[in-house]
Amino acid sequence: MQRDTHNQATHKRLAQHEVEKWENDRAYWEEKLPIMALLSQFFTLTPIFQNKIATASTDGRHIYFNPSYSASLSIEARRFLHAHLIWHCVAGHLTAPLVENPKHWHLACDHEVNTLLLELGIELPMDALIFPVCLGRSAFDVYRWLAGHPNTSTEITIDIHPAALWTHLADIQPSPGLPNLWRRRAHLIARESPALPDKVAKFCESR
Numbered sequence: 001m002q003r004d005t006h007n008q009a010t011h012k013r014l015a016q017h018e019v020e021k022w023e024n025d026r027a028y029w030e031e032k033l034p035i036m037a038l039l040s041q042f043f044t045l046t047p048i049f050q051n052k053i054a055t056a057s058t059d060g061r062h063i064y065f066n067p068s069y070s071a072s073l074s075i076e077a078r079r080f081l082h083a084h085l086i087w088h089c090v091a092g093h094l095t096a097p098l099v100e101n102p103k104h105w106h107l108a109c110d111h112e113v114n115t116l117l118l119e120l121g122i123e124l125p126m127d128a129l130i131f132p133v134c135l136g137r138s139a140f141d142v143y144r145w146l147a148g149h150p151n152t153s154t155e156i157t158i159d160i161h162p163a164a165l166w167t168h169l170a171d172i173q174p175s176p177g178l179p180n181l182w183r184r185r186a187h188l189i190a191r192e193s194p195a196l197p198d199k200v201a202k203f204c205e206s207r
Contacts, residue, residue: 011049011067014067014068014071015047015049015067017067017071018047018065018067018070018071019045019047021070021075021078022045022063022065022070022078022082023045025040025078025079025082026040026041028079033120033121033122034195035120035189035193035195035196036083036086036120036122038189038193039086039090039185039189040082040086042061042185043058043061043062043063043086044061044062044063045062045063045065046062046063046064046065047064047065047066047067047070048064048065048066048169049066049067049068050066050168050169052168052169053065053066053160053168053169054066054069055069055081055158055159055160056069056070056081056085056158056159056160057085057159057160057161057162057165057168058085058086058088058089058162058165059094059162059165059172059175059178060089060094060162060175060178060179060181060182061175061178063082063085063086064165064169065081076123076125077125079122079123080117080122080123080124080125080128081158081159083117083120083122084110084113084114084117084158084159085159085162087113087116087117088109088113088159088161088162089162089178089182090116090182090185090186090189090204090207091109091112091113091116091139091186091203091207092179092182092183092186092207093109093113093139093161093162093163094162094163094178094179094182095163095179096161096163096164099143101143101146101147102161102164103152103157104143104146104147104149104152105139105143105161106157106161106164107129107142107146107152107155107157108139108140108142108143108146109139109161110129110157110158110159111129111130111131111134111139111142112138112139112142114128114129114130115130115135115136116199116200116203118130119197119199119200120197120200127156129155129156129157129158131145133145136199182207183207186204186205186207187204187205187207189204190202190204190205
């Protein structure tokens with residue numbers, strides 16, 4: 001019992017420490033990249049100690065992250081992950097089409113998001129997933145291209161795809177209204193954010 005209490009206290013301290021780091025990202029973006037600070041405010045930062053959440057994910061309202069994993073990240077890698085999760089929502093990835101290969105769909109969505117982050121000037125880790133020959137192509141196009149990829153087993157995703165989160169957390173259920181809400185937000189930032197790069201603005205308009 002004493003050991004369990006100690007472990008719980010340790011977990012709580014680590015979780016709080018990591019939440020503070022993610023909050024600091026918001027403060028950083030407020031100064032350096034206001035569009036990211038605006039988008040991040042729509043999420044509740046939710047640390048979660050569960051083996052099924054080894055990295056991070058989002059349901060469109062919360063950003064779920066494993067504090068132990070978060071603690072292993074550099075500042076740049078954490079900010080990248082933070083932004084990556086947010087833009088999954090902007091890009092319309094809260095739901096997924098019925099595809100034959102869910103892993104390929106996740107890879108295609110990650111590529112789509114990461115190319116947007118590049119346009120926004122967000123630093124990507126060296127191992128960030130991008131297929132250079134597919135720059136500028138939609139997730140659907142990349143998914144089709146991946147059908148001929150020689151070996152996707154070496155490609156790593158850093159998160160749990162939002163549309164698959166419910167398979168990891170039993171109490172998480174997809175919300176039918178959230179994709180439309182994020183579509184409206186994408187249209188809004190395309191109109192109201194003059195500093196948004198043209199390619200990103202056009203992408204948001206197309207949601």
